[in-house]
Amino acid sequence: MSDGQVRPRTAAVIIIGNEILSGRTRDANLPFLARELAALGIRLREARVVPDEIDAVVEAVNSCRRRYDWVFTTGGIGPTHDDITAQAIARAFGRPLVRHPEAERRLRAWYGEDALNAARLKMADMPEGAELIDNPISAAPGFRLSNVLVLAGIPEVARAMFTTLRPVLAGGPPMASRTLLVHAPEGDVAALLADIQRAFRDLEIGSYPFYRKGQVGTHAVFRGTDPARLEAARAALARRLEAAGIAFERWDGAEGA
């Protein structure tokens, strides 16, 4: 690691929802958050999917919030009986659940007095001390308590909420990646790759096999925050491949970080 480089900030994502575990719904929030966090230079270290049960959420949140700089939750902040996230976060922090006046104001303005029943008002109940996360789509806010950021489960709303958080999260050098497409199966380049990983311990080097148009190959992906180190590692692998007579291409296409 180069001198003076700061430790990259870390994060965990907790997806709350029986519908993901039952197979009814395919989660779209984790792929979104993974890409966005990488772009902000925040290293996503773990993700969990847990059911709509207070104990399960409490355990996941308490396990993650002490370990990582940021913990994102998605889901469980609507008006129905299976929306238990606010209660669970309150219990995880040992704080009372209280009605947030500004959240209540926004719900009253959005729904009007006729439609604002007890179920919808529940969406203003948050752990004491929570700060609101704006919801530009459907009013009912998410919230932040310490390093825990509570987002909606509906992907459009989760994305809109995340956008409002970018200034809070920004600051670190973004994670970058470089890829070498190697025209050989993984097993043929495994020893070379292991050598390169030993020489570049500050980088994360991943190996992903692919099959395309009848050809077997390997994507070697270098990840880190220092583009010069990434280029150096990729060049080192390229030299080793050339020496071994194995074909390759530099590849920085539409694969994500």
Add this chain to the structure above:
Amino acid sequence: MSDGQVRPRTAAVIIIGNEILSGRTRDANLPFLARELAALGIRLREARVVPDEIDAVVEAVNSCRRRYDWVFTTGGIGPTHDDITAQAIARAFGRPLVRHPEAERRLRAWYGEDALNAARLKMADMPEGAELIDNPISAAPGFRLSNVLVLAGIPEVARAMFTTLRPVLAGGPPMASRTLLVHAPEGDVAALLADIQRAFRDLEIGSYPFYRKGQVGTHAVFRGTDPARLEAARAALARRLEAAGIAFERWDGAEGA
């Protein structure tokens, strides 16, 4: 719960791979396993995504294997330096990593002596006592140790491996679901739904808002193993909605369980 009903078997899924956490790859194994397990009557209680690091895998496996009937892992069983799953499972169980003779035989047969280098032979190293899970696609087997089932990360291979496990996993009544499409936003039916959940505590009742053709509505999803109970719960909600003058449709379309 009806008399004599056995406790549904439970499972956790552990997705091993930096590429999911970095946003490079969108996981396809969790949605597949969630649907398949539901069809087999196995309740998926938790999923985790962890990086390609031995300590992280050990912790996730040991946390889950004592709690659930089955633990599935995907990823990290290839030939490269970032494939650390077998080592991690060995450490989680406190067993040595040994070369599995039948796995070695299959790799020799598949690759031939020329291509079978040390990296590929590593795919025959497994915790002592592991039983092979057949890989009908690319030979290198997964393995089972106690209640932990280790599958490949490549979706096609993971699916093929899972297929060979069906007879081992079968036996329980499948999880079923019934859905009522309600033509009203969640907040209008939250109190009704909470009443129904109180009357049918043996069922899991989920509420999912949707927006379609400019209309806001709610899918009320009833899940459990007893179809008669599911029908009864859905009928109870239908009666309450009728009494309240709220429109709805029975809906058992292509939404999954």
